Amino acid sequence: MDAMQISHYAGALYRAHGPKAEAEASQRAQACEVAGRMDEAEDWRQIRAAICRRRPARET
Template sequence: MDTIRTAEYARALYSAHGDKAEAEVAQKMRRCQKAGKTAEAEDWKSVRQMILSLRGPNQS
């Protein structure tokens, strides 16, 4: 997933779920890892990192 798409997903999820967005994405990431979908898990990891940056410092 490219950086722009990652940022769009992160903003949309953060807007919809607020502080719970990171947990939602982490759960999706773990499901993908368990299913052996490593590329998809990496995409979700990138989205999670972007959400962390949207939340800013002292919010994690």
């Protein structure tokens, strides 16, 4: 999956799940890994990372 697709999926997942999108991507990556679909699992890990980058920074 190229960078544009990853960004698109990250945005769509965030719009659909809000703050829970990161956890959703992580669960999908894990499910793909268990099923032996390593390339797809890596795509979901990259989507998760893109969601993390989009998320506003937490204030301390």
